[in-house]
Amino acid sequence: DTGVSQDPRHKITKRGQNVTFRCDPISEHNRLYWYRQTLGQGPEFLTYFQNEAQLEKSRLLSDRFSAERPKGSFSTLEIQRTEQGDSAMYLCASSLALAENNEQFFGPGTRLTVL
Amino acid sequence: AQSVSQHNHHVILSEAASLELGCNYSYGGTVNLFWYVQYPGQHLQLLLKYFSGDPLVKGIKGFEAEFIKSKFSFNLRKPSVQWSDTAEYFCAVILTSGTYKYIFGTGTRLKVLA
Numbered sequence: 032d033t034g035v036s037q038d039p040r041h042k043i044t045k046r047g048q049n050v051t052f053r054c055d056p057i058s059e060h061n062r063l064y065w066y067r068q069t070l071g072q073g074p075e076f077l078t079y080f081q082n083e084a085q086l087e088k089s090r091l092l093s094d095r096f097s098a099e100r101p102k103g104s105f106s107t108l109e110i111q112r113t114e115q116g117d118s119a120m121y122l123c124a125s126s127l128a129l130a131e132n133n134e135q136f137f138g139p140g141t142r143l144t145v146l
Numbered sequence: 147a148q149s150v151s152q153h154n155h156h157v158i159l160s161e162a163a164s165l166e167l168g169c170n171y172s173y174g175g176t177v178n179l180f181w182y183v184q185y186p187g188q189h190l191q192l193l194l195k196y197f198s199g200d201p202l203v204k205g206i207k208g209f210e211a212e213f214i215k216s217k218f219s220f221n222l223r224k225p226s227v228q229w230s231d232t233a234e235y236f237c238a239v240i241l242t243s244g245t246y247k248y249i250f251g252t253g254t255r256l257k258v259l260a
Contacts, residue, residue, distance in 0.1 A: 073252050
């Protein structure tokens with residue numbers, strides 16, 4: 032499978048715990064994005080990387096959230112001291128910087144439930 | 147701030163009915179426009195996209211959309227829906243200056259009755 036993959040697909044955790052999600056983009060894609068989707072809403076942008084550089088972070092990304100892409104390939108999103116409001120689907124997408132239309136390809140998402 | 151509006155939150159149609167889903171965006175500059183579909187339990191899939199040229203674009207599964215720049219709109223259409231079109235549809239915009247993030251609408255949940 033050459034698409035975007037995310038792991039885990041589901042995560043249930045207790046409030047206050049830390050969680051980490053992983054995203055593997057399409058191999059030749061140098062841009063990687065994280066979005067969050069809550070019920071009844073469209074995905075909301077969290078952050079994006081070009082290669083290993085994190086170029087933009089949304090105001091939604093509080094200090095408890097951190098994202099990395101250390102080698103410009105896979106990325107991790109960590110949430111520290113989870114809160115019930117963090118419950119959502121976390122989506123990863125990737126794209127090719129030289130693509131004319133900037134189309135992004137999405138992974139299946141990680142559904143987080145904070146109890 | 148830039149935003150995308152989808153005015154129809156829930157739509158119920160019978161098979162063979164025609165579909166039009168509205169999408170409006172607020173941004174004065176150049177944009178790339180997309181429609182994504184999310185079938186139950188599946189991830190977001192691209193239906194169609196517009197970035198330049200003919201404002202009427204055709205996508206997969208018989209969908210099409212028309213970009214009307216003067217109205218800041220990119221409405222999705224299908225002349226005859228099928229039960230298998232039951233899904234959630236999202237309009238998205240990328241601003242071509244600066245960042246490359248998607249700005250999504252809130253989505254339209256379509257249910258097609260057999």
